[in-house]
Amino acid sequence: MVRAIAHISNSHFMVRLQKPIEARKAPRQARSAATVEIILEASARILEAGGLAAFTTNLVAEKAGISIGSLYQYFPGKEALMVALLRRKRQELVTMLEEAAEAPRAGDLGTLIDAFIRAALHHQFQRPRLAASLEYAERHLPLDEETEALKARIASTVARALAAHGIPDAATAARDLAALTRGMADTAGLFGETDMASLEARIRRAVRGYLGLNPSGAADDQRSEKSKR
């Protein structure tokens, strides 16, 4: 009998304790972890197939084969699903990038950026439509600290590595290269390309050009070129 009243209080009277965007329930049990997985996979598939417009909590629950109530036991809201998806993607990427930056042969700029490109492609070229939806949504999403931190780590990992090789304005360069790679990978995915090696080679040409490396890989007159800008 108190249903209606409850709604009143939720909208206005009670202190809203900073609605958390992250997962609501720590998946301590194997069962729970599996459910979280199923929910996120359903979310990903819907975003891939129909974009943000088709992404409704009810549909997610349906495709995940659970009730809408269960979905809300694991995630506090619709946004949390996207944030979780985003965080996962970022975690993967940060791991790959940091590994690339710390690899023994990372001393060679050419080798380093090849590794970076490969990492970015792995991140972006799989499920490009999903990536595009998450990217668009991100603009309007209040991210939790952890996810923000991952973003910063991604940027700084690349920037630091570039700076270590004498690239000027490394932060901007990192941003540009990420944007360039993302743009090309996204479009390639959209056009149904599957030959990742070809795409990688094309991106490499652009990246090397941007950095002033000659195509074969040796840094060529980097400093003087830059000074002309």
Place this chain on the structure above:
Amino acid sequence: MVRAIAHISNSHFMVRLQKPIEARKAPRQARSAATVEIILEASARILEAGGLAAFTTNLVAEKAGISIGSLYQYFPGKEALMVALLRRKRQELVTMLEEAAEAPRAGDLGTLIDAFIRAALHHQFQRPRLAASLEYAERHLPLDEETEALKARIASTVARALAAHGIPDAATAARDLAALTRGMADTAGLFGETDMASLEARIRRAVRGYLGLNPSGAADDQRSEKSKR
């Protein structure tokens, strides 16, 4: 009955029964043309400021200073507004690109791509948030034939120009360069960059690298580089 069908067509999962997306009324009268203009400008402003989430037909009508009923006299639905915006953007771009391709000095590849980049930047860097929303929406929008045709014309204009300068796989290259430019411009806009000259220079480096031109502008061993792939 008509009403029921209309509602069905709104559904995201059902086949859309041939709903026309183009403007409902050819703006033959000056008054009409002006109204269309006002509506589209209001649409653009809303998309820029609030993204797809804020883009509602009622708000468009309000900001345009007309009634919602009038809006529906000029456009058959919400999507038509975005399609119209998209078509305009494309018309602008196609004009600039074709002018660039036909310019007297277009014989020089370096000059040509500089012109292309400038055109693309003009297209993308103005109102980057609007561009991003339209691009995202486009993926899920059923475009009318004319808008599709413009897209094809943009691609082929660039591709033909590149092919004329001996660039292999010109269609793919055109796509790549557009994607690369779009990605970088979009990100730069997002980060609030305003120095278009700097951005243009950075894009040029990437583009020239992609095409195998040396930074100063001369095509350098393009063919042999390509043959190594």
Place this chain on the structure above:
Amino acid sequence: MVRAIAHISNSHFMVRLQKPIEARKAPRQARSAATVEIILEASARILEAGGLAAFTTNLVAEKAGISIGSLYQYFPGKEALMVALLRRKRQELVTMLEEAAEAPRAGDLGTLIDAFIRAALHHQFQRPRLAASLEYAERHLPLDEETEALKARIASTVARALAAHGIPDAATAARDLAALTRGMADTAGLFGETDMASLEARIRRAVRGYLGLNPSGAADDQRSEKSKR
């Protein structure tokens, strides 16, 4: 196609411009005014019959014979319905009380409080279940300024009148008398009493006792009695 996104923005991204609790649309047209009336009457009836638990916006719309969407064109939310009902009640009461306070014969304390009691009874004894629901809800309702102001005016009208007759601690007395009257009227209504004259007489006895008046109406040793407290 943007439905889902719209919801995102509404919950978090956009600036919430101080959601107004008052009526959304000024009922300028007779039609609109009539609709507002119908909605409020439906609201009142539901609160009377089923209390806060039964008071749902969908039911209000149904009983009012309008669509749920129309309801939200006139009121920005569920709470606004209750606030509007409350404000009306208060407006009635404040009018009656101020008339009583300014009446020619208000110089006589006995006459004055009789008028106050009659006003309060008129306010409370009609639809006691509605009054009870509104009173309970009020505890948790964010009132608009106007409604708050009415409340203050009610209290101060009575307090000032009592003070003018030498009643000490007039603010507390006003509160007590209002509470006493409300309590008795509410209970009488709940028990289905219909003889308002009898109820009025009983309340008068309590009120006069509280104020130290003898039953016939003359203030009897008011000051000395008070000084003993």
Place this chain on the structure above:
Amino acid sequence: MVRAIAHISNSHFMVRLQKPIEARKAPRQARSAATVEIILEASARILEAGGLAAFTTNLVAEKAGISIGSLYQYFPGKEALMVALLRRKRQELVTMLEEAAEAPRAGDLGTLIDAFIRAALHHQFQRPRLAASLEYAERHLPLDEETEALKARIASTVARALAAHGIPDAATAARDLAALTRGMADTAGLFGETDMASLEARIRRAVRGYLGLNPSGAADDQRSEKSKR
């Protein structure tokens, strides 16, 4: 098969076979009694702090430190919690009132009503918000027989005592005095008053006035006053 039947019986459209509102399990064991206590105290605290709107079974279980499943082992539903709280309150009150009525000095009407007022205040002024929620809820709650009986006993205890002192229409008087006291105490609580002695004195004035007693306590011309009605 058994399962199927269970599900059918859960349906809201079928006749509900005698759903009991009282506690499901007689707390014969100390452990059970303690759990019931904890649950009710948690319920009371929630009603006090957040009113009916915040009163959810899940929250009660959480605050009580038990599982929601356990709660349903002790109480058949949400309403049962409120009914139990109400019954307790009433049991306390009935005890105090009956003691007052049977006290040696109860022969004096003034002394008697002073005791009644004190009992009522104890009942109402402690946790006034809890009392208000229970009173509001009671209107729409299907009470069990025992709780109804307590209500009747409260009314008749007071009514009989008043009748014994020659008060006419004692049942109505009992109701009125209870309502008057409740109203004043509730409002005082709402306004944060803490001086119970002052409140008691004010209520006494009203009650004595109602009963036609002079302020000092002696019944004054009660019968003649009444006969004038």
Place this chain on the structure above:
DNA sequence: TATGAATGAGCGTTCATTCAT
């Protein structure tokens, strides 16, 4: 033509209640 009140499907979300473990 222009208006804007009206519509209602459908969204995000809650919470009383059940039942397998």
Place this chain on the structure above:
DNA sequence: CATGAATGAACGCTCATTCAT
């Protein structure tokens, strides 16, 4: 007995679209 994951009806509310004026 206790647990708590799961359920899903029902709620408050939005917004694309229609149509009487």
